[in-house]
Amino acid sequence: xxASSSTADFRTRLQEWLPKIVLSPSVAAMFVFVYGFIIxxxxxxxxxxxxxxxxxxVGVGNYVKLWGLRAWWxxxxxxxxxxxxxxxxxxxxxxxxAILLDQKIRGEGMLRPIYLYxxxxxxxxxxxxxxxxxxxxxxxxxxxxxxxxESFEFGWIKDRNLAIYTVVIAAVWQxxxxxxxxxxxxxxxxxxxxxxxxxxxxxxxxNLYRRIVIPLLRPAFLSAFVILAHLAxxxxxxxxxxxxxxxxxxxxxxxxxxxxYTFTRxxxxxxxxxxxxxxxxIAAIMTPYLYAELKEKK
Amino acid sequence: xxxAEQDTAIRTGTGTRIFIYGILLVFALFYxxxxxxxxxxxxxxxxxxxxxxxxxxxxxxxxxxxxxAWSSAQIGVEPTGLKPYFLNSILMVVPAVAISTILGAxxxxxxxxxxxxxxxxxxxxxxxSCFIPFQIVLIPMASVLGKLGLAGxxxxxxxxxxxxxxxxxxxxFRNYYAVFPTELxxxxxxxxxxxxxxxxxxxxxxxxPITVVxxxxxxxxxxxxxxxxxxxxxxxxxxxxxxNNLVQSSTGVKEYNVHFAGAILAALPxxxxxxxxxxxxxxxxxxxxxxx
Numbered sequence: 001x002x003a004s005s006s007t008a009d010f011r012t013r014l015q016e017w018l019p020k021i022v023l024s025p026s027v028a029a030m031f032v033f034v035y036g037f038i039i040x041x042x043x044x045x046x047x048x049x050x051x052x053x054x055x056x057x058v059g060v061g062n063y064v065k066l067w068g069l070r071a072w073w074x075x076x077x078x079x080x081x082x083x084x085x086x087x088x089x090x091x092x093x094x095x096x097x098a099i100l101l102d103q104k105i106r107g108e109g110m111l112r113p114i115y116l117y118x119x120x121x122x123x124x125x126x127x128x129x130x131x132x133x134x135x136x137x138x139x140x141x142x143x144x145x146x147x148x149x150e151s152f153e154f155g156w157i158k159d160r161n162l163a164i165y166t167v168v169i170a171a172v173w174q175x176x177x178x179x180x181x182x183x184x185x186x187x188x189x190x191x192x193x194x195x196x197x198x199x200x201x202x203x204x205x206x207n208l209y210r211r212i213v214i215p216l217l218r219p220a221f222l223s224a225f226v227i228l229a230h231l232a233x234x235x236x237x238x239x240x241x242x243x244x245x246x247x248x249x250x251x252x253x254x255x256x257x258x259x260x261y262t263f264t265r266x267x268x269x270x271x272x273x274x275x276x277x278x279x280x281x282i283a284a285i286m287t288p289y290l291y292a293e294l295k296e297k298k
Numbered sequence: 299x300x301x302a303e304q305d306t307a308i309r310t311g312t313g314t315r316i317f318i319y320g321i322l323l324v325f326a327l328f329y330x331x332x333x334x335x336x337x338x339x340x341x342x343x344x345x346x347x348x349x350x351x352x353x354x355x356x357x358x359x360x361x362x363x364x365x366x367a368w369s370s371a372q373i374g375v376e377p378t379g380l381k382p383y384f385l386n387s388i389l390m391v392v393p394a395v396a397i398s399t400i401l402g403a404x405x406x407x408x409x410x411x412x413x414x415x416x417x418x419x420x421x422x423x424x425x426x427s428c429f430i431p432f433q434i435v436l437i438p439m440a441s442v443l444g445k446l447g448l449a450g451x452x453x454x455x456x457x458x459x460x461x462x463x464x465x466x467x468x469x470x471f472r473n474y475y476a477v478f479p480t481e482l483x484x485x486x487x488x489x490x491x492x493x494x495x496x497x498x499x500x501x502x503x504x505x506x507p508i509t510v511v512x513x514x515x516x517x518x519x520x521x522x523x524x525x526x527x528x529x530x531x532x533x534x535x536x537x538x539x540x541x542n543n544l545v546q547s548s549t550g551v552k553e554y555n556v557h558f559a560g561a562i563l564a565a566l567p568x569x570x571x572x573x574x575x576x577x578x579x580x581x582x583x584x585x586x587x588x589x590x
Contacts, residue, residue, distance in 0.1 A: 018493040019412035022404050026464050033461040034427040037435040100318050114326045120572035121565050122522035124538045128545050128561040129332040143353045234431045237524040258433045275433040286429045294422050
């Protein structure tokens, strides 16, 4: 073998390896910072870690303790209420607005960006705005009184039993326009011939939507559900900005529970266990969806 | 967003159309209300909020709350205003967006044009990493940043945002390059072009739109992040954390007008991006939700 052909050989081999070399930092980062960290947190959830990570194995002790904690149950029940209302209301508003906007509306180009801009804001900004709007002292209640509706009451944000619903209002405000966009894209993707045929057959407007259009929007429903569900489980900033978890601990969600147990109440083992449960919830929602998406592509 | 010909409109009478416009307008008001409240009340003296109507326009206009929010409001213990935190956010966002976008472009290129055994699994794992609740990585991240000496620093936050931003940026470029004709890449290979030459000469020139989408998405997400900023920000907290500290501060009089001005300052960069490039913003949202 001559020297030049062995350099050429080396260069081809380098070319073969180059793609993998380029990909490797990202893959390494992913394995360490995502999956490695997940495994480490799962491990911690089986230890008696307090303020700092420790290695004394306590088995499922943290999980048993966690499910015995009132604060955790509050967080789980709140998540149930919040996620259900958030998903349902966003879907109803999103679908309704999309269908209405799809009726050859003049000014659609003006309305769409208005519906969607909240999505560009941080939840902290949303929380700040709604915190003061829903504050009975200076907000909506006060305004209604000044406008002469003396008996108007809207003090949910100060009420232990109702505060969680104010979180729903702010969250729906932020995301429902996005859901509208998803449904509108779905509606615009429907083959017009099908609709024309149905109209010629004399289907009423109501039946046209109920029997034909809405069933065709199945993929949009699925995407909306998955996105909203995973946003609901991850909700953290909005709670912090809007209610701070209060009044008392009335609006704690698993995400705020995890943070306070881990970093301020020195129960890292329990915090880790709650994070694992959050991850499992999201995995249960996302994995089948992503798997189906990936398989479809192949 | 699709601007297809609309034939889906149902046959409606004038009454129904007025009803439809009515509902659409009511919702437009609902979405605009908080923005109106923020802007109007950020231009009022405090007494007009505490003793007046939040939904009314200012009687005596003032930009004093904006000045205070920017340069003299009490954030935590220091009366610095939001300015230094705004700069922190910029210093954090620019490198984080640049690095995660470049890595995403290269990853997408490899995963579509230099496929190998197991690439789908790698992509699947990257994809799943986009959606994890970040609570699951907070504890180890805190100790790793500490060990690297990056705790509480801007480079630490950049690292965190790059690491957890790669998933989405890769997703964007991978889906975009997947529909780019592979034959062109093959032909270039036969002509002797190497890995980077093909990327530089063939892929990059067509990557404009997806780069805009990716940059906007990463910018919005990283600018708006609160969890990482609050957990690892330390002395270099970003804007969102500072705004929250300003609003939640329990000492002294609640200066609502300053809070509103601060909230708009925190929202301004992403709002501007949305106004200037809303089309791309929507595309990014869609690509992130409907993995096509």
